[in-house]
Amino acid sequence: MPDDKKAIFANITADDVANEAGVSRWTVNRAFRKEASISPKSLEKVRAAAERLGYVPDLRAASLASDRSNLVALLIDDFANPHKLVMMERLTRILRREGWDILLINTLDRNDAGHALLNASQRRVDAVILIGLQFDDDMLETALHARRFRKLIIFARSSRNPDTISIAVDDVESMNEMAIYVNERGYRRPMFLAGPRTSSAHLLRKETFVEYWRQHFGIEPETVEVSAYDPALASDVVENVLSSRNPAMLPDILVCENDSLAIGATDVIRHKLGLRIPEDIAITGFDDVPQADNPNYSLTTYRQPLTEMVEYLVEVLSNPDQTNLNRLFTGALIARRSA
Amino acid sequence: MPDDKKAIFANITADDVANEAGVSRWTVNRAFRKEASISPKSLEKVRAAAERLGYVPDLRAASLASDRSNLVALLIDDFANPHKLVMMERLTRILRREGWDILLINTLDRNDAGHALLNASQRRVDAVILIGLQFDDDMLETALHARRFRKLIIFARSSRNPDTISIAVDDVESMNEMAIYVNERGYRRPMFLAGPRTSSAHLLRKETFVEYWRQHFGIEPETVEVSAYDPALASDVVENVLSSRNPAMLPDILVCENDSLAIGATDVIRHKLGLRIPEDIAITGFDDVPQADNPNYSLTTYRQPLTEMVEYLVEVLSNPDQTNLNRLFTGALIARRSA
């Protein structure tokens, strides 16, 4: 069917539709532009003609002419964390609903971040959204220097860089809530399991917990660091630290910086150390990944209000301002059986 | 620092660089085009000038003029499956390395697929990659009719539509291998746990397993269907089917269509039914998600050769042909403790 093939490959433009509908090209374009003023009659004519011809506006051209691409770049550096999948789902769903397309860029490692931003620049995205951990302040500085985009948004992590917009959960508030919970449930020998401290990029979670404990009990809780947010690594570290210990010296609770670490810790405590959770050692996480609700883990954790956060992100995107749009959110502690 | 601000927001174009370097605009563009012919001397001059001014070519314009966008749309419909995260990681990494950018589109549900494709069309992507399950043949028909892109690639699932390109693991071969394994390990009362059968979209896995068992033992193994690839749903279904059963009537192995189902089944068999795996009931999955290697599950499963598959996908993208590019791959059975 040659006719069909032609229909498939022909490049129908607004001019063709204009001919078909008996109006000018600009009226056609206006029919597809939200804010444009057009009479209901021509709108109808254009719609019908476009339908017949199978016309779809070309956003590349629109973007070129209007200097707004309605495209945002999503830079992600760690696909191993299941929480990323949750965030991506929420982001893609809500952004699409609001008319934003997403350029997904896998930032391989710290050294690659510059190239990733270059990628985004070349597509002239309106904003860059960073989800990840290796984006420390040094990197942000570089990014801002070379940028061809209007906004740099750090999602689900706070940043002190004045030129970025950070949308995140309040680490201090949330971790204090967690510390209070740990205290009230009667735990007295906590150990904090933290992720990597990459230069200036640090989460306030550990500091907050340690500070709470010091204030309330006058002692510094033990802290252990894992070099990546990886369950297997967390397992190794926890095994190293705890396996040789006299049972009396074991912590009664492991407060983890996120669920990935908590899950790794849970596995090793149960299967390698042969201890019960929460009877021998309790565990808490952070993020509320889907697995946390699994009966195997039933992890006490802290849920970020992702939907709210993404909805605010959308607001930020259409806001002409560029600074002072930082916002901290309050989530909810989810108590399960692990602590 | 007003100078800094200007540098950030000014729109440096090839013309500016041309002035700075003392060459024509076209020479500047050529310096950034792979196949262009340019003398080493002017290349150097242009590079230096571009560096000084912070020039980055605008891919929207390039795409508009050349009718190649170097953009592919990635349509995903199910963010709950951790295997998707693995696929996305591999796809984003390799495609980016090869110079392809990715438009990520969350296809909410079957009815939304048309709109999702429209999105892709408007950005004039060179190809659409479908990863998911709700893309059945009806939907593909619609997609192909309205398409403004050159290739429609079904990734990690086979399709019989002649106008699409399917890159997937050979379901027949892989499931036969699994069936042989199950047979040789001495299991004799298998039950097959299948995912939803959405109209014409079906995986050959169940058919293959059932057929093998019929051929070798003359009996039809029991099969059970779960209405979505969701661990929690799988748990419910398995509990419903097995909990009331006389122990003698229980299957000795649960062969699952993918790891998500297998993980849901594992949880419920252990925690609700109180049975041991693999002693009371063995379990196999398919995909080899990261969790499968977790000591909790230690799931016997089948690993798809994702890297190979994505590398072939890249080949397909730059191939001028559009049909007969289908390819089936062979993966590897990963034997662990669950069966």
Next chain:
DNA sequence: GCAATTTTTGCTCACGGGAGCAAGAGGAAT
């Protein structure tokens, strides 16, 4: 019914770069 508005329409110019051609520069062969 006519002027004053308001809405709608067509148009010029611009967005930033690519294809392909013709002119220019440089080198090799004679």
Next chain:
DNA sequence: ATTCCTCTTGCTCCCGTGAGCAAAAATTGC
């Protein structure tokens, strides 16, 4: 030195749309 050939370079003409203005049409007020 001349001719021929090849590699570079500049140029014209697009790609498909939007901003903003001026002309045209429709609407309002009296």
